[in-house]
Amino acid sequence: MTVAGRTKKEVIQEFRTAEILEAARGVFAEKGFEGATIDSIALAAGVAKGTVYLYFESKRELFLASLRDGVCALHEEVAAQMANAENCEAKLHAFIAGRFLYFSRNHEFFRIYYTEFSRLICGTASAQPEFQDLYERQAALLEGVLAQGIREGRLREFEVPRTARLIYDLIRTALAHHILHGGGEEPGKPVRAVFDFVWKGIGAQ
């Protein structure tokens, strides 16, 4: 029997998968990859440990799935907002503000995102190659804006890839402080601080 083009089996699978993924996100966020146990994820999802292994091959695979999920959503949301912006200043602002907005709505995912990117830089990521891509897609978004800005004379001349990385990492760490220590401060202030810092630097005039 099928409903709306999906068999019962598919519906159940989808439901369980989502249920386990959500639990995993919470536990991984709280405990980190090593600290999280499959038992605790199963408990949080309200299923037995064995069930987790019916839907995900291994702990690592489960972790990756929850990471991929979140990063793809982030990328799409930010890319859409940037597409709406007209000039490079607005696009850069959208890049920053979009991230702050997304993670304000996805607090717990931020911990996973942050630690995994730190590890990526360090070469100790659980997900080296699978994840390098996701990083580069985002960096490309930013590099495009910077290159455009220089062509248009709106930005001074600098090495684009290096600077894109600086900005990218700057946003990530600013986000870390906002999300993890910001005590619910609304994102307008840090967004402005980051944008001003990037745009104007700290020098007078």
Place this chain on the structure above:
Amino acid sequence: MTVAGRTKKEVIQEFRTAEILEAARGVFAEKGFEGATIDSIALAAGVAKGTVYLYFESKRELFLASLRDGVCALHEEVAAQMANAENCEAKLHAFIAGRFLYFSRNHEFFRIYYTEFSRLICGTASAQPEFQDLYERQAALLEGVLAQGIREGRLREFEVPRTARLIYDLIRTALAHHILHGGGEEPGKPVRAVFDFVWKGIGAQ
């Protein structure tokens, strides 16, 4: 019997401590805290596992010791160089260049430093409270320069603590790329890139 005011016992203890610490630094750098095992550290140091526990209370304590060591040396070196600089621009430059120089000479320590600071931000540090201090001492160094610069009209007005953190983290991530992916590029270039970015921002003029 004593030689140069130190008993034989003290000499041996000092030697062993240094030997184990150095091995630990290498292994922690390569594998991270969880990935490193006391067995492998002992092997690298050329002693038995039990011996490690004669000189350090626990794995955690050993990790902390290797961390403290390096961070204190870094702090002193940078503080000294900043003291030599005259105006706030030179001091800021010394803060950046000093770090690049120190870690160019202490590659493997950087991995430990970097991951532990990332974790500190995340609240998953192995060394939360002991380490917060070290962070704050460094941040204070930077905040002092910024406050001075604003008073003197050399810097535009901004929130000092927030901006100090931005700069601090910016340097850390730039260092990460330089040390871990830079392929031995000499540090002059990234130092200039970071300094210019901080001082002038990316906007034209």
Place this chain on the structure above:
DNA sequence: GAGTTGGTTGACCGGGTAGTCAGTTCACTG
């Protein structure tokens, strides 16, 4: 060279967890 002292060793213990699989449940079918 027997005795003493103190640094060193590595087999062992206990606790913890990723992953497995034989057994159970239960919705659905004929």
Place this chain on the structure above:
DNA sequence: CAGTGAACTGACTACCCGGTCAACCAACTC
């Protein structure tokens, strides 16, 4: 309502690793 099998369970295995400690040297003393 008996039969079937897909979904689920959780006790169990195999392994790993931090930390301990009784036994083992080796240097030094008398």
